Amino acid sequence: xxxxxxxxxxxxxxxxxxxxxxxxxxxxxxxxxxxxxxxxxxxxxxxxxxxxxxxxxxxxxxxxxxxxxxxxxxxxxxxxxxxxxxxxxxxxxxxxxxxxxxxxxxxxxxxxxxxxxxxxxxxxxxxxxxxxxxxxxxxxxxxxxxxxxxxxxxxxxxxxxxxxxxxxxxxxxxxxxxxxxxxxxxxxxxxxxxxxxxxxxxxxxxxxxxxxxxxxxxxxxxxxxxxxxxxxxxxxxxxxxxxxxxxxxxxxxxxxxxxxxxxxxxxxxxxxxxxxxxxxxxxxxxxxxxxxxxxxxxxxxxxxxxxxxxxxxxxxxxxxxxxxxxxxxxxxxxxxxxxxxxxxxxxxxxxxxxxxxxxxxxxxxxxx
Amino acid sequence: xxxxxxxxxxxxxxxxxxxxxxxxxxxxxxxxxxxxxxxxxxxxxxxxxxxxxxxxxxxxxxxxxxxxxxxxxxxxxxxxxxxxxxxxxxxxxxxxxxxxxxxxxxxxxxxxxxxxxxxxxxxxxxxxxxxxxxxxxxxxxxxxxxxxxxxxxxxxxxxxxxxxxxxxxxxxxxxxxxxxxxxxxxxxxxxxxxxxxxxxxxxxxxxxxxxxxxxxxxxxxxxxxxxxxxxxxxxxxxxxxxxxxxxxxxxxxxxxxxxxxxxxxxxxxxxxxxxxxxxxxxxxxxxxxxxxxxxxxxxxxxxx
Amino acid sequence: xxxxxxxxxxxxxxxxxxxxxxxxxxxxxxxxxxxxxxxxxxxxxxxxxxxxxxxxxxxxxxxxxxxxxxxxxxxxxxxxxxxxxxxxxxxxxxxxxxxxxxxxxxxxxxxxxxxxxxxxxxxxxxxxxxxxxxxxxxxxxxxxxxxxxxxxxxxxxxxxxxxxxxxxxxxxxxxxxxxxxxxxxxxxxxxxxxxxxxxxxxxxxxxxxxxxxxxxxxxxxxxxxxxxxxxxxxxxxxxxxxxxxxxxxxxxxxxxxxxxxxxxxxxxxxxxxxxxxxxxxxxxxxxxxxx
Numbered sequence: 018x019x020x021x022x023x024x025x026x027x028x029x030x031x032x033x034x035x036x037x038x039x040x041x042x043x044x045x046x047x048x049x050x051x052x053x054x055x056x057x058x059x060x061x062x063x064x065x066x067x068x069x070x071x072x073x074x075x076x077x078x079x080x081x082x083x084x085x086x087x088x089x090x091x092x093x094x095x096x097x098x099x100x101x102x103x104x105x106x107x108x109x110x111x112x113x114x115x116x117x118x119x120x121x122x123x124x125x126x127x128x129x130x131x132x133x134x135x136x137x138x139x140x141x142x143x144x145x146x147x148x149x150x151x152x153x154x155x156x157x158x159x160x161x162x163x164x165x166x167x168x169x170x171x172x173x174x175x176x177x178x179x180x181x182x183x184x185x186x187x188x189x190x191x192x193x194x195x196x197x198x199x200x201x202x203x204x205x206x207x208x209x210x211x212x213x214x215x216x217x218x219x220x221x222x223x224x225x226x227x228x229x230x231x232x233x234x235x236x237x238x239x240x241x242x243x244x245x246x247x248x249x250x251x252x253x254x255x256x257x258x259x260x261x262x263x264x265x266x267x268x269x270x271x272x273x274x275x276x277x278x279x280x281x282x283x284x285x286x287x288x289x290x291x292x293x294x295x296x297x298x299x300x301x302x303x304x305x306x307x308x309x310x311x312x313x314x315x316x317x318x319x320x321x322x323x324x325x326x327x328x329x330x331x332x333x334x335x336x337x338x339x340x341x342x343x344x345x346x347x348x349x350x351x352x353x354x355x356x357x358x359x360x361x362x363x364x365x366x367x368x369x370x371x372x373x374x375x376x377x378x379x380x381x382x383x384x385x
Numbered sequence: 386x387x388x389x390x391x392x393x394x395x396x397x398x399x400x401x402x403x404x405x406x407x408x409x410x411x412x413x414x415x416x417x418x419x420x421x422x423x424x425x426x427x428x429x430x431x432x433x434x435x436x437x438x439x440x441x442x443x444x445x446x447x448x449x450x451x452x453x454x455x456x457x458x459x460x461x462x463x464x465x466x467x468x469x470x471x472x473x474x475x476x477x478x479x480x481x482x483x484x485x486x487x488x489x490x491x492x493x494x495x496x497x498x499x500x501x502x503x504x505x506x507x508x509x510x511x512x513x514x515x516x517x518x519x520x521x522x523x524x525x526x527x528x529x530x531x532x533x534x535x536x537x538x539x540x541x542x543x544x545x546x547x548x549x550x551x552x553x554x555x556x557x558x559x560x561x562x563x564x565x566x567x568x569x570x571x572x573x574x575x576x577x578x579x580x581x582x583x584x585x586x587x588x589x590x591x592x593x594x595x596x597x598x599x600x601x602x603x604x605x606x607x608x609x610x611x612x613x614x615x616x617x618x619x620x621x622x623x624x625x626x627x628x629x630x631x632x633x634x635x636x637x638x639x640x641x642x643x644x645x646x647x648x649x650x651x652x653x654x655x656x657x658x659x660x661x662x663x664x665x666x667x668x669x670x671x672x673x674x675x676x677x678x679x680x681x682x683x684x685x686x687x688x689x
Numbered sequence: 690x691x692x693x694x695x696x697x698x699x700x701x702x703x704x705x706x707x708x709x710x711x712x713x714x715x716x717x718x719x720x721x722x723x724x725x726x727x728x729x730x731x732x733x734x735x736x737x738x739x740x741x742x743x744x745x746x747x748x749x750x751x752x753x754x755x756x757x758x759x760x761x762x763x764x765x766x767x768x769x770x771x772x773x774x775x776x777x778x779x780x781x782x783x784x785x786x787x788x789x790x791x792x793x794x795x796x797x798x799x800x801x802x803x804x805x806x807x808x809x810x811x812x813x814x815x816x817x818x819x820x821x822x823x824x825x826x827x828x829x830x831x832x833x834x835x836x837x838x839x840x841x842x843x844x845x846x847x848x849x850x851x852x853x854x855x856x857x858x859x860x861x862x863x864x865x866x867x868x869x870x871x872x873x874x875x876x877x878x879x880x881x882x883x884x885x886x887x888x889x890x891x892x893x894x895x896x897x898x899x900x901x902x903x904x905x906x907x908x909x910x911x912x913x914x915x916x917x918x919x920x921x922x923x924x925x926x927x928x929x930x931x932x933x934x935x936x937x938x939x940x941x942x943x944x945x946x947x948x949x950x951x952x953x954x955x956x957x958x959x960x961x962x963x964x965x966x967x968x969x970x971x972x973x974x975x976x977x978x979x980x
Contacts, residue, residue, distance in 0.1 A: 073583075094585070095585035100583060101580070107574060107580040109580070110599060111601075172584060415889075421783065421784035425798070435857070436816045439815070452824045499708055502705050504706070508702025510699075515975055517710070517717065520721075524717065524721065524961075525918030525961070528721075528957070531720075535723040535738075536720055609807065613807040617809045620920075652812035655808070656808045
């Protein structure tokens, strides 16, 4: 086996704190060396537990965790060569920026000159040189994050674990620091595992996104795949950007199937190669919000490749580069169309208008 | 940056407007403020007034009595205190009290610190220990003192300052110390310890390099409690001190026999010692904070 | 594995509190047991104690009219001191937390209240003598003002003086925990109540008092246990006019009546435990303190 030193494999891991309920259960995951991996899920889904088990701050109840091909369960963090960046950073309040970053070298017994030489290079890397004598309380949120990153990186870890690293920052800063995280990951060339509950953060940063629910992994893969081809209703709804419709399969006709259930009766769905459907089977389909087009209700759709449902406009939100139109359609709690700004204002709709929401049949995506 | 400053201004003005009614940050104060301010002033007067009286009366000359008006101005009674045999062994008892208090302080700090660390996590039987501690705090001191005397008697050890009295005082200072430690540690973020561990620190390094420095001001506060509670302890020491008196015991016997301002002079002296100890403690805390900031110059940083 | 983790945690916990337990057992638990045991013993009247199971000591103190009187006096002082120290302590804390605008000033004033706590209680008590005595400042001032034509006798060496000395010493025990509890009240809760149309009195009754409950409970435990366990203030400040349970205990000890003294101490401890127990039932102080 030739696994990179920062390759992580989580095999059959479960964690229970009380012996009855499981915080995570049956988790299998491989994260390639040098990847930026985001674990995404709502609070309480077990994502932080996984991170802490990889870090060595918790032990799995069952299962194995391998880093670089070696089982690390039971090893302390230093021996795993992992480093963690804590939520709200946990910078030592009594130490200056330099001493915070030098901490790991100090406990390793390096002399003051040695450790400061190394530390100053790292401070330079995170562009904090002019602040190196400050205390954490004298830094802004973004600066604190850089210090936390430098403090973790100075141990030369093969894996850096980040627990909600951006949640303490305001919206504006979050986007800036997001880019900085990605830059640092590229520079350090090590595996990053980043836990977050924000979909946008995950898909913007990650090579690999892992979606979790109730202690289990729902789907993992490249960001684009997760976003564009969610496996099921949960992933589609959690990632957002998709409308999910439910129905029963009616007539099957070559590469297309007709839906027969009351809410969306008559619309057609694509049958990709290998897809197996039977008449009467209950299914969910996902349609991207930006694939939905709106037409006046009296429009006769001539295109054979379009599917459509009647809808009423519940609300309109201007988003700058597009307009978010909320619809009452297909019996779904949420059905949204993202209409490009220019197109919308050519012939604007009002709240209460009856419309047809239509999309190209082949753009619809079948969910499990 | 300017955006942040604007939002700061907005935030402060909003909160200022919001909080006007109950605790106004600007504008007219409510009538309750004046009533309570008067009450508070009276409280402070009653707190310090009587003490000020005895300090003044202790400075009288030979003709001085126990009440006003003040007769003359001299240090006569202070000299009297340390020279006259009839006032008892003031100097000796002071030295003993001071030494005992130092020992109690060190033990209180160490034991409270450890117990504070222990109580942060639940463990089987922690409630028993907790209520044992509360019990020790509320139990009548004199009764405990007698009990300690009985135990020492039964075991066949003579009661003395650094055995029975030391233990009896610890049964009083430790619950205080641990309670203060609780308050101090409630502001200690568990993530700091985890971060230290993550960076490779051993448990001992974590305590030495992170826990103790962060908690240092609180530890000084525990020391202050330990020292002054021991230095002023009376009820538990009365039956456990053995043949030699501590200062409060000396004062107690003086209140029963002495009717001269020498008593007040003694009060002044012990209060000066107390104030020196308080000053030293607060000074140490301030010094620690200053030193931290001195190592970190720089203007006031951005928002934390 | 989960079991061994729990075992390790318990072991670590006990290791940390071991020094505390090592002090408390010989200097709190055993002495208490010794006193309880002594209360059943017999004595030769010269300090000798003989193991026995003898309830005479209890029948003696329970049937004596003197006992009733002692407890009446002690409970009277306890209730009065508790009431006044709570009243003053509550409003001082309320003033500092909710009325002083500058936080630093509030903290400074708070520290000013606590300074005397660090000085000798005995000295603070006798410092009332030049004020309250027959020729003390208060009487002098009242005479000069013509409000009285004879010095007030009840000021010093009286029940009044006892309560004054107690309140003077113990109000700080109310201020500190109540100040802490009030400091944790989110000011926005008060604002929300104001927005909902609550009056000043409503806010006090429905928000401040309930949320300061833990501080009040803790302060009450301190004050009640200290007053009930004290004999010194009563002895000096009442001028011998009043007695107290612990005072009588001390007298009994000095005439070597250990078993009677012990029985009385046990009775007092039971009353104290019941009182403190009631307060603790009312507020989980462990949760409040460690929070």
